[in-house]
Amino acid sequence: MQKPPENIIEIRGLWTVFGDFVVHRDLDLDVESGEIISIVGGSGSGKTTLLRQMIGLEQPTRGSVRIFGEPMENADHRQRLEARKRWGMLFQQGALFSALTVFENIALPLRELRTLPEDLISDLVMLKLDMVRLKPSDANKLPSDLSGGMIKRVALARALALEPELLFLDEPTAGLDPESCESFVLLIRALHRALGLTIVMVTHDLDTLFELTTRVAVLADQHVIANAPVKEVIALPHQFVKQFFLGERGQRAMEVLREYPFIV
Amino acid sequence: MPELTPPSLEIEDHDGIISIKAGGIWLVQTLAARGCINGLLSQLTTVSPKAVSPSAVPAREVHWDLSAITRMDHLGAQFFWNFWGKRRPQHLLLGAGEDALFDRLHHLGDVHLPQPAKSRLAFFYAFGKGMFRFLEHVLGFIRLIGQLSLDMIRLLQNPLQGPWREVSAHVFHAGAQALGITALVGFLIGVVLSYLSSQQLRLFGADIYIVNILGMSIIRELGPLLAAILVAGRSGSAITAQLGVMRVTEELDAMLVMGIPHGFRLILPRVLALAVAMPLIVVWTDMMALTGGMLSAMNTLGLSPGFFIDTLPQVVKLPNLWLGEAKGVVFGMLIALTACHFGLRIEPNTTSLGQGTTASVVASITIVIIADAIFAILFKGVGI
Ligand SMILES: Nc1ncnc2c1ncn2[C@@H]1O[C@H](COP(=O)(O)OP(=O)(O)O)[C@@H](O)[C@H]1O
Numbered sequence A: 001m002q003k004p005p006e007n008i009i010e011i012r013g014l015w016t017v018f019g020d021f022v023v024h025r026d027l028d029l030d031v032e033s034g035e036i037i038s039i040v041g042g043s044g045s046g047k048t049t050l051l052r053q054m055i056g057l058e059q060p061t062r063g064s065v066r067i068f069g070e071p072m073e074n075a076d077h078r079q080r081l082e083a084r085k086r087w088g089m090l091f092q093q094g095a096l097f098s099a100l101t102v103f104e105n106i107a108l109p110l111r112e113l114r115t116l117p118e119d120l121i122s123d124l125v126m127l128k129l130d131m132v133r134l135k136p137s138d139a140n141k142l143p144s145d146l147s148g149g150m151i152k153r154v155a156l157a158r159a160l161a162l163e164p165e166l167l168f169l170d171e172p173t174a175g176l177d178p179e180s181c182e183s184f185v186l187l188i189r190a191l192h193r194a195l196g197l198t199i200v201m202v203t204h205d206l207d208t209l210f211e212l213t214t215r216v217a218v219l220a221d222q223h224v225i226a227n228a229p230v231k232e233v234i235a236l237p238h239q240f241v242k243q244f245f246l247g248e249r250g251q252r253a254m255e256v257l258r259e260y261p262f263i264v
Numbered sequence B: 001m002p003e004l005t006p007p008s009l010e011i012e013d014h015d016g017i018i019s020i021k022a023g024g025i026w027l028v029q030t031l032a033a034r035g036c037i038n039g040l041l042s043q044l045t046t047v048s049p050k051a052v053s054p055s056a057v058p059a060r061e062v063h064w065d066l067s068a069i070t071r072m073d074h075l076g077a078q079f080f081w082n083f084w085g086k087r088r089p090q091h092l093l094l095g096a097g098e099d100a101l102f103d104r105l106h107h108l109g110d111v112h113l114p115q116p117a118k119s120r121l122a123f124f125y126a127f128g129k130g131m132f133r134f135l136e137h138v139l140g141f142i143r144l145i146g147q148l149s150l151d152m153i154r155l156l157q158n159p160l161q162g163p164w165r166e167v168s169a170h171v172f173h174a175g176a177q178a179l180g181i182t183a184l185v186g187f188l189i190g191v192v193l194s195y196l197s198s199q200q201l202r203l204f205g206a207d208i209y210i211v212n213i214l215g216m217s218i219i220r221e222l223g224p225l226l227a228a229i230l231v232a233g234r235s236g237s238a239i240t241a242q243l244g245v246m247r248v249t250e251e252l253d254a255m256l257v258m259g260i261p262h263g264f265r266l267i268l269p270r271v272l273a274l275a276v277a278m279p280l281i282v283v284w285t286d287m288m289a290l291t292g293g294m295l296s297a298m299n300t301l302g303l304s305p306g307f308f309i310d311t312l313p314q315v316v317k318l319p320n321l322w323l324g325e326a327k328g329v330v331f332g333m334l335i336a337l338t339a340c341h342f343g344l345r346i347e348p349n350t351t352s353l354g355q356g357t358t359a360s361v362v363a364s365i366t367i368v369i370i371a372d373a374i375f376a377i378l379f380k381g382v383g384i
């Protein structure tokens, strides 16, 4: 068995320019296998854009993005499709197919393979539902009948359907009430442990950040100014870092650090 | 992407003991290859169908060895698990990390997708439901008309507070922007109608009656109907989709919470706008269709445009024009009301949005044609 490359994602010299507005200038970023990395940055600093470039929904203006050691920019169509089966994405609003039931939503990526027998698909879907702590009776519901927290769980189950090694989360807890937020964070942590996933997420929520991440990549001044464990990032003498972590909001979230010092 | 070793099974038979050794990579990526799963299944069943079938009591001992599998995910585990009849076989050797996978499956137990019970009377239920739904549509439509009347009264009492900005925007979208398509369709229909009629009229030497035929049919019937069908397809669907998306994005609820009634701010301006725009579009369509007919008559019958224009007012009496205009107003209001009715009933999902928009256009065209028939009966003595 070949060892997976140390760096699951390698971004080198990435530029993103919209018109004459430079979003990313010569940006480098590495994501190691098995870690949970959070990308933080001010509003409009290009976090979502960066995430979309990693999963190939957008092309950078210049520079290279390698995932699993493969450069994405000169991959052909089939290679891209193959690679896409190895990662899952949780969209900010869930992006569930509103015309399909929960069961059909999760089964869709499996059915799209067109080679798996239906009974195996059904068993796998029920397993995924159980993994995200949903009841079998939720399987026949339509997305419009679900609460925000449940939508995120179903979307997570769908993202996990193809057993990805890499999971992208865009604002996983935005718009959830504190209780669902808390349980969703616990769920992601449990899944990370159980499945050995690598997780890349964008988040504004400091609680989530402190509880989950092994490393934080700070996006400011058009590139990654730091890519280190939370503790080291907090110590940085940068304007954005101070404002983001050490503001009143940050102070409150820091309590978590004192309670669970083992996280960082 | 490096090639992954496909999953493999090695089946041996030693003194009545079957040993099955699995190797390779058991991931979704490898198992989803065409024919892979069927190949594995047939390999398992052809060797010893009795011994490994979960239902029968195993006649012979089977030893499973999964320790040579390099990587396995839930799909691979589920494959074995289902084959084993959802329990661990007696003799099982697992590789590192595989225990957890099977533990998870064991822990989950035997859950199935709950199937809704199907009744033998399903057809009758569906029929009954359909009737009730139709009744509900009728009641909803009547309620909508009632609400519109109340809103009209409110507008008359306080005309300065009316939603005039919305009205003018909708007049522009439904009226001004529809001029191109109605002109094109009207012109072509005029040409075709004139061409076909003149062929027949020439047989009887009744060439000049082309003016009567075109004038009466277009001004009284075809102009309003054509305009209505085009507007229903164009603006009716747009109104339904607009309101439907507002439902999906909870904008409708937001309006109610702010104390902004749907009737006064969403429905009334659309109905008013179409009531104003439709008669104007009708005149425009009439003009274009008559121009097309006139040019075609000039071509096929040699009738001069001057003669056509002089004769038209003599053979088509003025009430016909008023009738066409009245139809325009009524059709416009009906189209807007139908579109709003369906738009407000859309549920927050994409299927409902699609179905609602289709139903809205079909219903509004049907309603317009029914209304046209009623007009024909009520005003059969007028203007002829
Ligand atoms: N398709 C686009 N065209 C032009 N500008 C864009 C486009 N996508 C994003 N931007 C701009 O790029 C910047 C970064 O956007 P985004 O990645 O969404 O920021 P973030 O997620 O960090 O808030 C924003 O200023 C946004 O206006």
Ligand SMILES: [Mg+2]
Pocket: A047, A048
């Ligand atoms: Mg964003």
